[in-house]
Amino acid sequence: MAMLPLVLHWFFIEWYSGKKSSSALFQHITALFECSMAAIITLLVSDPVGVLYIRSCRVLMLSDWYTMLYNPSPDYVTTVHCTHEAVYPLYTIVFIYYAFCLALMMLLRPLLVKKIACGLGKSDRFKSIYAALYFFPILTVLQAVGGGLLYYAFPYIILVLSLVTLAIYMSASEIENCYDLLVRKKRLIVLFSHWLLHAYGIISISRVDKLEQDLPLLALVPTPALFYLFTAKFTEPSRILSEGANGH
Secondary structure, three states, X not given: OOHHHHHHHHHHHHHHHOOOOOOHHHHHHHHHHHHHHHHHHHHHHOOOOOOOOOOOOOOOOHHHHXXXXXXXXXXXXXXXXXXXXXXXXXXXHHHHHHHHHHHHHHHHHHHHHHHHOOOOOOOOOOHHHHHHHXXXXXXXXXXXXXXXXXXXXXXXXXXXXXXXXXXXXXXXXXXXXXXXXXXXXXXXXXXXXXXXXXXHHHHHHOOHHHHHHHHHHHHHOOHHHHHHHHHHHHOOHHHHHHHHHXXX
16 A cells, blocks of 8 residues: 555656656655655654664454454443544554655655656646546545555555556557567566556565475566567557458
8 A cells, every 4th residue: 555656656647757757856855755755754753753663463364454343232212422532553654654655745746747847838837646536545444435445455466466567558658579568668667667566566475484485486586577578569450450450
């Protein structure tokens, strides 16, 4: 949940920056700085205050995330709202982090975009910021409702989504071979970012007591990209249509 704002920032910056805009890189760096500072500040204000670690209650079961559903009702008449966060601070710390992310973005990003986003029209410069004003409330509701489910399922969600988004990006960018991938540095950055997500998902799934068996799976991180590059030429729409017209 902490990585999602950064990934979405980068996605919308890339989406709205335009191919010829020189401001995208600076906005990417600023987004990374905002999220990093928000994470550090969140850790510093959490218990124990002033240090970069937290005291956390152990998660035993899914119901630990939804203690508000287990408020007692004596005589089935009045509900006593006395439950607390059983997984403290794993549930509320995300909301605090999002608040700091939003505050830092509103303080830093508009000034940066106004100064350097010269390649974009006035109506397009702030679209990535407007997008953040939409996705932060969505992420907040997602954490509030599905925090427990995400806690158990996030490694698999990361793996699936990173594979899907990588395939979509390479297809939309018309990358069909290694040369198309190497011709622009931006494409390599996107590729390496997806590889980091692949690796993070694999490490998250790995068993702590059997790391020597699971960590070799990291060698599979480049496999989806290589598979796409080797098979893209066989699924090119123009080739399929031409072969169909020729009766093959």
